[in-house]
Amino acid sequence: MIAEAALECVPEEIAGQPAVTGHARKLGRKPAETLLDRSYHHAAMKRLPDAHKRGRPDIVHFSLMEALSTPLFTQGHLKVYVHTYGDRIITVADNLRLPKSYFRFEGLMQSLFRDGAVKSDEGTVLMEMEKEKGTLADLISEVAPGKVVGLSSAGVESTAEQVARKNADSMFIVGGFPKGHFSDATKTLFNCTYSIESTGLEAHVVIARVLYECEKARRAA
Numbered sequence: 001m002i003a004e005a006a007l008e009c010v011p012e013e014i015a016g017q018p019a020v021t022g023h024a025r026k027l028g029r030k031p032a033e034t035l036l037d038r039s040y041h042h043a044a045m046k047r048l049p050d051a052h053k054r055g056r057p058d059i060v061h062f063s064l065m066e067a068l069s070t071p072l073f074t075q076g077h078l079k080v081y082v083h084t085y086g087d088r089i090i091t092v093a094d095n096l097r098l099p100k101s102y103f104r105f106e107g108l109m110q111s112l113f114r115d116g117a118v119k120s121d122e123g124t125v126l127m128e129m130e131k132e133k134g135t136l137a138d139l140i141s142e143v144a145p146g147k148v149v150g151l152s153s154a155g156v157e158s159t160a161e162q163v164a165r166k167n168a169d170s171m172f173i174v175g176g177f178p179k180g181h182f183s184d185a186t187k188t189l190f191n192c193t194y195s196i197e198s199t200g201l202e203a204h205v206v207i208a209r210v211l212y213e214c215e216k217a218r219r220a221a
């Protein structure tokens with residue numbers, strides 16, 4: 001699970017800002033149908049709450065690319081969800097192959113926010129987003145994992161290997177934001193929280209390390 005991901009459409013309060021309308025025009029979309037992206041909206045974002053945790057859809061692209069390219073996922077042993085800053089829950093289909101091009105990914109995400117689902121040419125649902133805002137707590141109750149394991153530089157010192165070995169059948173939660181820490185609401189859902197390195201890492205690196213150790217632990221079991 002990628003949680004509190006910095007993935008959302010441009011919020012209403014900055015939709016009229018010149019940087020936002022200019023970028024939307026280039027994409028041929030309404031401002032509210034474009035993704036909030038610090039690369040284009042840096043100045044306009046200053047007035048947003050939690051600005052340091054928002055506007056980085058590329059983190060979700062990198063993180064999903066990492067998770068969905070693993071044998072664990074391609075062989076059907078990993079279920080992937082994205083929870084966004086705005087409390088939307090995205091369910092990723094088991095067979096999803098994500099576009100490697102960021103621009104195609106951006107288009108896909110814009111369609112997902114607009115339509116609530118992305119389908120293949122054959123009509124199979126590839127990604128789905130709840131129509132209503134959902135909570136992470138509701139998703140966890142529905143999935144009912146053995147444990148909910150938070151990964152954070154502020155967690156108990158461990159290694160990716162130990163975390164994977166001790167927590168089979170768990171839901172691993174990695175933050176999909178660039179700076180800061182999980183909100184208190186998210187932290188209360190964790191049964192335990194581990195740090196796998198003495199420094200802060202990028203989300204995709206944490207995902208790569210933990211999933212590789214999960215693969216090894218699975219083979220050894």
Ligand SMILES: C[S@@+](CC[C@H](N)C(=O)[O-])C[C@H]1O[C@@H](n2cnc3c(N)ncnc32)[C@H](O)[C@@H]1O
Nearest residue numbers: 151152153174175180195196197199200201203
């Ligand atoms: C760029 S970091 C967010 C910044 C945050 N200050 C941090 O270091 O955790 C993105 C995510 O990667 C994971 N992460 C980063 N460093 C980690 C570490 N040393 N151990 C475990 N997870 C880590 C966390 O889930 C974090 O939310």
